[in-house]
Amino acid sequence: xxxxxxxKGQIDSILLNPRNLSDTELINSYQEGDRLLVxxxxxxxxxxxxxxxPLGLFFGHFSFGLARVVREPLTQELRFKIGYAQVYTxxxxxxxxxxxDWTNFVGDRQFGWLGSRPITDxxxxxxxxxxxxxxxxxxxxxxxxxxxxxxxxxRYRTGDGTGxxxxxxxxxxxxxxxxxxxxxxxxxxxxxxxxxxxxxxITANPQHPQTQRLQRLVTLNKAIEDQLITWQTRADWxxxxxxxxxxxxADSPVTTVVNALTSWRSLLPRLANDSLAxxxxxxGASLWLLQTYQVGGWDEDIxxxxxxxxxx
Numbered sequence: 001x002x003x004x005x006x007x008k009g010q011i012d013s014i015l016l017n018p019r020n021l022s023d024t025e026l027i028n029s030y031q032e033g034d035r036l037l038v039x040x041x042x043x044x045x046x047x048x049x050x051x052x053x054p055l056g057l058f059f060g061h062f063s064f065g066l067a068r069v070v071r072e073p074l075t076q077e078l079r080f081k082i083g084y085a086q087v088y089t090x091x092x093x094x095x096x097x098x099x100x101d102w103t104n105f106v107g108d109r110q111f112g113w114l115g116s117r118p119i120t121d122x123x124x125x126x127x128x129x130x131x132x133x134x135x136x137x138x139x140x141x142x143x144x145x146x147x148x149x150x151x152x153x154x155r156y157r158t159g160d161g162t163g164x165x166x167x168x169x170x171x172x173x174x175x176x177x178x179x180x181x182x183x184x185x186x187x188x189x190x191x192x193x194x195x196x197x198x199x200x201x202i203t204a205n206p207q208h209p210q211t212q213r214l215q216r217l218v219t220l221n222k223a224i225e226d227q228l229i230t231w232q233t234r235a236d237w238x239x240x241x242x243x244x245x246x247x248x249x250a251d252s253p254v255t256t257v258v259n260a261l262t263s264w265r266s267l268l269p270r271l272a273n274d275s276l277a278x279x280x281x282x283x284g285a286s287l288w289l290l291q292t293y294q295v296g297g298w299d300e301d302i303x304x305x306x307x308x309x310x311x312x
Contacts, residue, residue, distance in 0.1 A: 007118075008304055012291040018281055026286060030069050030125065032078060035142055037124040037280075038065035040084055041273045042117045044305035053305055060307025062174040062269030063087060064149060064181065066142060067123050080123055080290075085149035087156055087177045089165050097156035097165075115296040118304035122277055126285035128217040132192070132210060134201040141217065144188045148180035174269045178228055185221045220283050227275050270307040 044058030045051045065084040082102040106112045131140040159165040293304045
């Protein structure tokens with residue numbers, strides 16, 4: 001979103017092609033029914049109606065989502081149907097931690113952010129996230145991610161039973177979304193590793209494309225861990241029930257600070273978003289960037305502010 005203040009009212013659609021496929025071949029690889037990972041970030045509102053953004057710094061918001069390739073009934077063309085898993089604290093705009101469709105969270109003309117904020121959705125097409133079928137035993141990493149995100153959003157809605165959830169340096173939209181990703185991939189790999197039937201299938205089919213794809217998922221998982229975790233795995237990422245969401249700062253400030261430093265690369269929304277996108281790109285993903293900059297109307301009193309990255 002660099003220079004988003006000069007793109008007010010514009011839309012960008014950018015398809016990154018690391019495998020150097022022809023345009024036709026790459027676009028045709030998106031098939032009806034495909035289910036894909038989404039990285040979502042939004043920036044701030046500047047101008048005469050500027051929200052709180054000291055020195056022009058606005059850290060923004062991050063979430064994961066899932067996109068499905070569907071056929072538009074009017075045009076019969078393929079499009080992305082995007083839904084977000086918003087790990088969010090409840091707020092005065094009526095947003096809650098829940099699965100929210102693009103048409104509501106972004107596109108709604110009364111409540112959506114489309115006309116107010118700069119938004120980037122990165123649709124990630126990477127085959128290691130596709131379904132694995134080991135002779136009828138199926139595992140789908142994106143299902144595991146949806147499960148972990150559903151659980152995290154439920155915890156945010158209830159505050160783990162305390163009735164309230166507060167964000168902080170160790171718990172936020174980006175930190176806890178990344179925790180869900182970390183747990184989802186490891187849950188998938190653990191289920192495969194501990195299932196004797198699946199292990200026997202892998203042993204009997206070492207050169208099978210699916211076995212090779214699984215090995216690339218292991219490699220990707222290691223790259224994500226190396227990026228998100230500085231020197232040791234956060235205890236609450238391994239066992240999230242060790243402490244309550246939104247109470248860590250009051251109960252144990254030292255633990256909160258240590259956890260934040262341990263996973264500092266997932267502390268800022270833009271930093272985590274760009275880091276994950278780079279990892280996926282380096283592992284062969286096609287990335288389709290869908291960017292909007294306060295579109296759907298023209299308000300002279302607002303300007304888009306790109307989310308601050310602050311590389312350290």
